[in-house]
Amino acid sequence: MGNAHAAHHKIENPGSLKASGALNGLFTVLILVGLVAFFYAFSNDQVKAWTSFLRAHFYFMQISIAALFFVVITWITSSMWSAPVRRVAEGITAYLPFAVVSSIILFFGMKKLFIWSHPEIVAADPIISGKQGYLNPTFFMIRTLVAVIGWNLFQRRLVGASLATDHGADYKSVYLSNRKLGVVFLVFFAITFSMAAFDQLMSLDPHFFSTMFGVYTFAGSYQTFFATLAIITILLKRKGYLAKVVNENHLHDIAKLMFAFTVFWAYTGFSQYMLIWYANLPEETGYFITRFTPGWEWWSIGLFIGKFIVPFFLLLPRTFKRSESAVLIASIWILGTQYFDLNWMIQPQVYEYAPSLTLVDVSVWLGFLGVFGLFVTRFYKKNNVLSINDPYLPESVYHHHI
């Protein structure tokens, strides 16, 4: 309807999430399952334990940092459509403090995961010796900590300022300062996130290098973040918290971005593959030769179909993008395929001949899901689930696509 009436519309504050203790109980059970699985694997097969850990650690870290990236983009572009869901995305960033903890735990598994952390292997290998100035345990830990602690500092400032507007802080000054700080964050994010992808995923094969690797990882992260955002938004809407402010046009926008980054993921993935295939340089092709030998070949093809072709057609029709159940199905599918993508990046370096997915892998991921759930729901329980004083909110409630 006409925007002329929007200015006079008073939006009811849905308040904070009122969830029963059962939800916390469920998350605690998931964490216990993850812990048991991790220690079971740790006592039997440490490589199994640490690959599962790295995969789950990176999975949730990338979602929460991509959420902060999205929040910053909405501040910088002063976007109107996202006003009802910005607080939902801010809630997803609440997981970031745990990323520091999981990064530190990861340091203990360095020897099992990264061959460049063994001095005798480095000494025997002239290529890795040449990279020793960058790929050594001390510098790895410094880089990882600078990245996650830096993200947390930005998160505290940016999200904290946004939360202060609920309690009377001047919106305009918050907006101006978040815009400025947001630009600084984007530069920091571009460098540190690429480094995190290079260090924690690409350096598993220290002979291989690809300048596309950072953007490839980012594309998958952002796509997965939009799937997470869609799921939480739909759940909050169904529970009545966002029922009056989020309509199918907001859902349409989230689904469009999810679609866009599905295509962007395929674009970066293919660009990386095609250039290496064309140039045919021995130090680069090893990565893909491992992934295209029988055992991993079907996984690579399945990843392309599962993470690009299927969501492409799931999210292409307009009616699907505007339907809650269709977006839910597509989002859950994308969350699943991201797990397969990370596995495709991590496991072939360790399990060269065939993928190894067992109950342990799933359980460790469930454990991290429990932590993620605890942190995110705690944020929604402590704060309003809607940024109620956002001046764009009244206009956004009437958001509408022709």
Next chain:
Amino acid sequence: MHKPAGPTLTGVLGFFEDPQSLIEAAAKVRDSEYKQFDCFTPYAVHGLEHAQGLKRSPIPFVTGAFAFTGTILAFLWQYHASATWWPHIIGGKPMNSLPAFVPVMFELSVLLGGLATFFAMLFFNRLPNLSKRAFDPSLTNDRFAIVIESPKVDEYEGETGESFSTEKAEQFLKSIGATETRKVYEEGWF
């Protein structure tokens, strides 16, 4: 019924002062006996397409069909060029090298999809149309209008047995909030 002398009457135009009253009026015309009508606004008015009862544009489906045709054509063309018509081994790659074909497949999808969108837009908008002119300069500035078109005489009599009454249509437009009404005549080019 004989065709009256002079310019042909094509419809009745009703002016509205704000988008809200236009949307409300359009919904009333949609539910009335007048089936051929259109709205004119100086800018995009949200919600008008529902009030008018417009169906979804067929253009995206044309784009999709042509884009996928482009993908397949580009593959077939490259495959035959490099593997069956002039088989050559280049750079030690297989003759049927799908990764090398993909950029062209993508580009041809974009090209055919884009051109098809443009021509489909012209086709469904019945453009270029040189015989119709703007009804009133204010419609590109600050006013809104609904045009009720008079059906072709034969069709109209065939359906209801009544002829189109401009007075009735003008009264109807006034009753739903038009501030001014006007008859519209077909104009030739020049």
